[in-house]
Amino acid sequence: MSSINAKPYESAPAARTAFLGLGVMGLPMAGHLAQAGHTVTVYNRSPGKAAAWVAEFGGTSAPTPADAARDADIVFCCVGNDDDLRGVTLGPDGAFAGMKQGAIFVDHTTASADVARELSAAAEALGLKFIDAPVSGGQAGAQNGMLTVMCGGDAAAFDTVKPVAMAFARAFTRLGESGAGQLAKMVNQIAIAGLVQGLAEAIAFGQKAGLDMKQVLDVIGKGAAQSWQMDNRGVTMVDDKFDFGFAVDWMRKDLGLVLDEARRNGARVPVTALVDQFYADVQAMGGNRWDTSSLIRRLK
Structure with missing residues (x-):
């Protein structure tokens, strides 16, 4: 069974690309690039994942980020955090060491705005371009090729990347200079944190009141309370499912x-700070790998 779902790809000139990081997001994103007709060389810290990706999608794998990036016009990346990102970009085995002049590095990691600015400056000094481009849409969005991508960086580089990146995106938008993409992703997470806590409280309240909450969600989901979280996580929250x-x-x-x-x-982000502590409570309950809708577990 394929790790991605079929998507109608818009015609874009074939590009030579690399993809660094084949986790739950990166693997299907790289798969969509390959299926859209782009040349893809992949790198993953665990070589077995890279070999499995090549077996499914074709393309090639490389032993280091520098090797993966060597002939690419665009190098995409999706890793864990600031330190992981520095690890795959900097140093003799990092992507920047292998990239040719004028190539573009596109980072889909959710990282700090500071590291985006730091790496943009490092890239510029080497004659490269850097776009910070965190994504929203989760694993399903990656598998369906329907991610929302928030970008910061050079406008001309963005224009070059966009038609290629639309292989895995439904929206790919430049919001300003380096760091703007990461700051926009922070706005996204602030909005989600408060919304999920509100939905959790609403469902828990309704259950305590003896209501059929699936019926209630169906009704209020047609009004002003509707949200993506309600549509996609409301019923699973009622069913106590968080995988x-x-x-x-x-x-x-x-x-x-x-x-x-x-x-x-x-x-000032008082609700966000509070919800962050609520998520710490969920971790203490053993819910580290539950999805974010598991906030409701605190209320039962």
Whole structure:
């Protein structure tokens, strides 16, 4: 069974690409690039995943990020955090060491705005371009090729990347200079954190009140309370199922980035800080790998 779902690909000139990081997001994203007709060389810290990707999608794998990036016009990346990102870009085996002049590095990791600016400057000094491009849409969005991508960086480089990246995206938008993509992803996570907590409280309240919450969600989902979270996670929250997509550990990492940035820029995010602590409670319950809708477990 394929790890990605079929998507009608818009015609774009074939590009020579690399993809670094074949986790739950990166593997299907790279798969969509290959199925859209682009040449793809992959790198993964665990070589077995790279070999499995090549067996499914074709293309080639490389032993280091530098080797993967060597002939690429565009190098895509999706790893875990700031340190992982530095690990695959910098140093003699890092992608920057292998990239040719004028090539573009596109980072889909949810990382700090500071590391995006740092690596953009490092790339510029080497005659390369860097786009920070975190994604929203979760594992399902990656598998369906329907991610929303928030970008920061050089406008001309963005214009070059966009038609290629639409292989795995439904929206690919430049929001400003380096770091703007990461800051927009923080806005996204702030909005989600408060929304999921509100949905959890609403469902728990309704259950305590003796209501048929699936019926209630069907009704209120046609009104002003409707949201993606309600449509996609409301019923599973009622059913106490939390094995979908985006894990609590990942959300806490993202909210940590938000809180660090808020301390720097003076933004007040009291609800976000509170929900971050609620997610810490879920981790203490053993829910590190439950999806983010598991906030409701605290209320039962």
